[in-house]
Amino acid sequence: MSVKGMLQQLQVTFDANILLNLLEFYGFVTSYKFYNERVLLSLNGIENDTTRLLSKAEYVGVNHGRVVWDVSVFGVSVNFPWRNTASECSNMVIKSRSLCFKSKIGPESFFSVVGDQPYFLKNFTNTISTSKDCLGVRLQDLYNYIDVKLNDLKITIVNSDQSQKLSILEKFSASLFMAFCVIPDESILKQLEVYVLIESLKAHFSPSVYGAFIELGTYLDSLLVRGESELNCVHPPNIVSDKSTYSTFGISIISRLGSVDLEVDLENRGDNSSVLMISMQDIYMVQFPDASLLSSTMLSIAPFSAASTAACGSCWPPPHAAYPLSME
Numbered sequence: 102m103s104v105k106g107m108l109q110q111l112q113v114t115f116d117a118n119i120l121l122n123l124l125e126f127y128g129f130v131t132s133y134k135f136y137n138e139r140v141l142l143s144l145n146g147i148e149n150d151t152t153r154l155l156s157k158a159e160y161v162g163v164n165h166g167r168v169v170w171d172v173s174v175f176g177v178s179v180n181f182p183w184r185n186t187a188s189e190c191s192n193m194v195i196k197s198r199s200l201c202f203k204s205k206i207g208p209e210s211f212f213s214v215v216g217d218q219p220y221f222l223k224n225f226t227n228t229i230s231t232s233k234d235c236l237g238v239r240l241q242d243l244y245n246y247i248d249v250k251l252n253d254l255k256i257t258i259v260n261s262d263q264s265q266k267l268s269i270l271e272k273f274s275a276s277l278f279m280a281f282c283v284i285p286d287e288s289i290l291k292q293l294e295v296y297v298l299i300e301s302l303k304a305h306f307s308p309s310v311y312g313a314f315i316e317l318g319t320y321l322d323s324l325l326v327r328g329e330s331e332l333n334c335v336h337p338p339n340i341v342s343d344k345s346t347y348s349t350f351g352i353s354i355i356s357r358l359g360s361v362d363l364e365v366d367l368e369n370r371g372d373n374s375s376v377l378m379i380s381m382q383d384i385y386m387v388q389f390p391d392a393s394l395l396s397s398t399m400l401s402i403a404p405f406s407a408a409s410t411a412a413c414g415s416c417w418p419p420p421h422a423a424y425p426l427s428m429e
Contacts, residue, residue, distance in 0.1 A: 102166065102167075102168050102169070103168070103169040103170075103171070104168060104169070104170050104171070104172065105170075105171040105172070106171075106172050106173075107172070107173045107174075107175075108172075108173070108174045108175070109175050109176060110175070110176040111174050111175075111176065111177050111178070112177075112178045112179075112180070113177075113178070113179045113180065114179075114180040114181075114182070115179070115180065115181045115182070117183075117324055120324065121324065137160075137164055137165075138285060140160060141157055141160065141161075141284060141285060141286070141287075142285075142286060144156050144157050144160070145286065145287075150289050153287075154287070154289065154290075157284050157287060158242075158243060158284070161243065161283055161284055162242075165283050167204075167245065168204070169204045170202055170203060170204045170247065171203045171204065172201070172202055172203075173199060173200070173201045174199065174200045174201070175198070175199045176198070176199075177195075177196065177197040177198075177199070177200050178194065178195070178196050179194070179195040179196075180192055180193070180194055180195075181193040181194075181195075181317075183316070183317055183320040184320065185316040185320075189260065189261060190260065190261035191258060191259070191260055191261070191313060191316065191317075192258070192259050192260075192261075193256065193257075193258050193317065194256070194257050194258070194259060195254070195255075195256050196253075196254070196255055196256075197251050197252065197253060197254040197255075198252045198253035198254075199250075199251075199252045199253075200249075200250075200251055200252075201249070201250045201252075202247055202248065202249040202250075203247070203248050204245070204246065204247055204248075205246035205247065205248050205278075206246070207241050207246060208241060208244075208246060208278075208280065243282060243283055243284055243290065244280040244281060244282055244283065245280070245281045245283060246278070246279070246280050246281075247278075247279045247281070248276070248277070248278050249276070249277040249278075249279065250274070250275075250276050250277075251274060251275045251276075251277075252274045253272045253273075253274060254270070254272065254273055254274070254275065255268075255270055255271055255272045255273075256268075256269040256270040257269060258310070258313050265309075267305070267307070267309055267310050267313060268305050269304065269305060269310060270302065270303070270304050270305075271303040271304075271305075273299060273300075273301060273302050273303070274299070274300065275297060275298065275299045276297075276298040276299075277295060277296065277297050277298075278295070278296040278298075279293065279294070279295050279296075280293070280294045280295075281293055291351070291352065291353060292351060292352060293351075293352040293353075294352065294353045294354075294355070295352065295353070295354045295355070296355050296356075296357075297354065297355070297356040297357070298356075298357050299356075299357070299358045299359065300358075300359040300360075301358075301359055301360045301361075301362075302358060302360070302361045302362070303361075303362045303363075303364070304361070304362070304363050304364070305363075305364050305365075305366070306363060306364070306365045306366070307365065307366040307367070307368050308367075308368050309368065353387070353388065354386075354387075354388045355386070355387050355388075356384070356385070356386040356387075357384070357385050357386075358381075358383075358384040358386075359382065359383065360380070360381065360382045360383075361380070361381045361382075361384060362378070362379070362380050362381075363378075363379040363380075363381075364376060364377075364378055364379075365377040365378075365379070
């Protein structure tokens with residue numbers, strides 16, 4: 102089956118009540134297991150990794166139908182309003198010139214961009230004692246691939262009367278390549294792998310931005326507490342839902358950023374406040390579960406430079422200084 106479409110001017114506003122209803126609906130959907138999922142879960146009783154994987158792959162090959170997506174959305178605007186502690190309204194606005202996602206047949210089309218094969222393919226031989234093509238089953242056939250492109254994405258926070266506008270992220274474009282495993286709850290398979298490519302990114306930070314995020318976090322926490330109380334009223338705590346006892350291998354996120362500029366406004370002297378400029382180039386980040394299923398992150402940045410100046414001064418930019426920085 103294939104789905105192809107184009108949509109112009111999409112505007113979405115998140116309401117607190119609607120968000121709670123969506124969370125409740127999501128909890129209901131995820132708690133229900135379809136017949137195909139129950140069959141695959143029943144195969145988890147097979148202890149041998151190779152036999153279990155081949156049994157699941159054979160079942161999926163017969164019963165799984167692939168959906169080919171080719172959808173483009175232009176003029177995307179997402180609004181997330183909330184009230185702060187002073188009962189004043191604020192609104193986070195996320196805008197993008199276009200959002201496009203398209204299905205891919207395999208990961209080969211992305212190799213030339215990433216310059217390497219996916220992590221789940223490279224490390225598969227370390228988790229199972231067979232080759233990547235075991236008895237005619239190719240590992241890449243057990244995944245669905247989607248290419249997502251975001252163009253001219255920006256994030257701002259505005260107050261109710263539009264008198265104050267805080268820019269969080271200036272316009273940037275991003276490419277995402279995602280691989281979804283078609284076999285759920287399989288410990289030796291990565292459930293999701295995401296590659297993120299961003300050429301340049303400029304972000305702004307200040308005490309005002311920090312305060313806005315704190316207020317947004319407080320608002321979201323109150324929503325979650327309210328949602329849990331309403332769910333307990335609908336579903337009494339003595340009724341326990343049927344949840345799988347098996348843990349998945351998790352996800353991995355590989356990010357590559359050409360350059361990142363962070364502007365920190367200290368807001369210490371009004372119009373003459375000091376500004377800290379941080380510039381980083383060639384950032385490569387990898388986050389994935391390690392052998393003990395704990396999240397680990399590797400970060401590599403080079404070069405790294407930082408400088409501070411008064412916002413009204415004329416001494417910017419300063420002489421370039423580079424400091425190699427790598428953390429692992």
